[in-house]
Amino acid sequence: MKKWLIAAFCACLLPALVSAQSPSINKFYRQNKFEEGVRKVKLPGWLIRLGSRIGAGQIDEADQEAREALKMARRVRKMRMLYGEEGNPIDQRKVDKLIRNVRKKDNFQDLIYVRDEEGTKVNLLIRTNGAGDLIRNLLILVQSEDEFVMVGLKTKLSIKDINTLIQNLPEEADIKVKVPVPELDPEPEITDEPEV
Amino acid sequence: MKYLFIAALLLLGMAPTTQAQDNDAISKYFEQYVEDEKFTVVYVSPKMFELLGKLDLDHLEDKEAQVAMDMAKELKSIRVLTTEHNPGQYYKEALQKINTREYESLVQVRDEGENVNLMIKEGNGDTISELLVLVGGEDEFVLVSLMGVIDLKNISKLSKTMDIKGMEHLEKVEQREE
Numbered sequence: 001m002k003k004w005l006i007a008a009f010c011a012c013l014l015p016a017l018v019s020a021q022s023p024s025i026n027k028f029y030r031q032n033k034f035e036e037g038v039r040k041v042k043l044p045g046w047l048i049r050l051g052s053r054i055g056a057g058q059i060d061e062a063d064q065e066a067r068e069a070l071k072m073a074r075r076v077r078k079m080r081m082l083y084g085e086e087g088n089p090i091d092q093r094k095v096d097k098l099i100r101n102v103r104k105k106d107n108f109q110d111l112i113y114v115r116d117e118e119g120t121k122v123n124l125l126i127r128t129n130g131a132g133d134l135i136r137n138l139l140i141l142v143q144s145e146d147e148f149v150m151v152g153l154k155t156k157l158s159i160k161d162i163n164t165l166i167q168n169l170p171e172e173a174d175i176k177v178k179v180p181v182p183e184l185d186p187e188p189e190i191t192d193e194p195e196v
Numbered sequence: 197m198k199y200l201f202i203a204a205l206l207l208l209g210m211a212p213t214t215q216a217q218d219n220d221a222i223s224k225y226f227e228q229y230v231e232d233e234k235f236t237v238v239y240v241s242p243k244m245f246e247l248l249g250k251l252d253l254d255h256l257e258d259k260e261a262q263v264a265m266d267m268a269k270e271l272k273s274i275r276v277l278t279t280e281h282n283p284g285q286y287y288k289e290a291l292q293k294i295n296t297r298e299y300e301s302l303v304q305v306r307d308e309g310e311n312v313n314l315m316i317k318e319g320n321g322d323t324i325s326e327l328l329v330l331v332g333g334e335d336e337f338v339l340v341s342l343m344g345v346i347d348l349k350n351i352s353k354l355s356k357t358m359d360i361k362g363m364e365h366l367e368k369v370e371q372r373e374e
Binding site for chain 1: 230233235236237238239240241243244246247250251252253
């Protein structure tokens with residue numbers, strides 16, 4: 001009877017675990033990581049948390065903004081990144097397909113879409129829990145003639161976390177809702193995943 | 197009695213359909229050019245405003261930003277299309293394709309070859325559910341569509357805070373109020 005109960009519990013838990021993943025992002029990452037000109041970064045959650053703790057020890061006590069940002073980073077469970085700096089190495093049709101798939105199959109929703117005068121496109125998509133108060137996944141895409149950046153984040157970031165961050169920001173912090181092209185130039189010192 | 201009941205159901209069913217068709221005019225026009233490289237595009241989705249509505253942003257030092265943020269929480273979406281290619285042609289096309297009779301004209305200006313049209317759609321009670329800005333001249337074509345609950349008195353604060361190209365035309369609403 002106990003085994004049945006455990007099996008039933010696991011069966012109930014499985015959809016929740018599966019839904020936390022984004023198969024479309026995983027597939028896109030797998031299919032394009034070895035393309036010519038593509039560089040890849042994959043950071044597991046434990047490494048991000050470790051890094052944020054080390055970082056917290058290094059920054060100035062008074063730098064409240066940086067401390068809060070590092071706290072937020074601890075909520076990131078996984079990060080996958082593909083980028084190309086010398087021209088855009090990814091076929092536009094593949095990116096369009098990724099966007100379609102995350103919307104239809106993985107229940108992502110658009111947050112912001114921007115295309116500027118130079119033709120740089122920025123897509124920000126998100127997947128939340130049913131109540132909409134927990135951000136489970138974020139997908140950031142930046143495409144231009146010269147570069148491509150895809151950042152896929154698996155997070156456990158709640159609205160409460162963001163509210164705490166806002167409340168703990170120093171009073172002089174200038175909060176504005178802007179819709180710029182985010183600066184997502186990857187830092188070259190991040191270690192690449194070893195080639196398989 | 198049964199027929200009346202069916203007729204009532206059909207009428208109830210038609211109401212959202214009609215509304216969806218109303219929304220479609222702007223949506224279709226936007227969809228037509230969203231991937232056209234001649235246009236710059238900004239789309240801020242309902243989901244973004246839903247998240248914004250959940251954030252505790254009631255303690256901003258900058259009062260103007262606070263007003264803009266309160267207003268943004270009531271919005272449902274922002275769509276901006278701008279182009280410098282054949283602006284006059286796109287302006288005429290927008291006026292033809294978008295059923296402007298559904299809107300009430302708020303501001304209409306023609307100045308040095310530039311046409312500016314600000315139109316509103318009224319929501320429930322005294323609220324405004326949509327603000328549409330169409331600008332067409334020698335230099336550029338601009339379409340701005342704001343949906344949600346819109347406070348015209350503070351619209352310029354929103355445009356200043358959001359810093360999106362094309363939204364500076366919203367300041368003409370307050371110039372009209374003065």
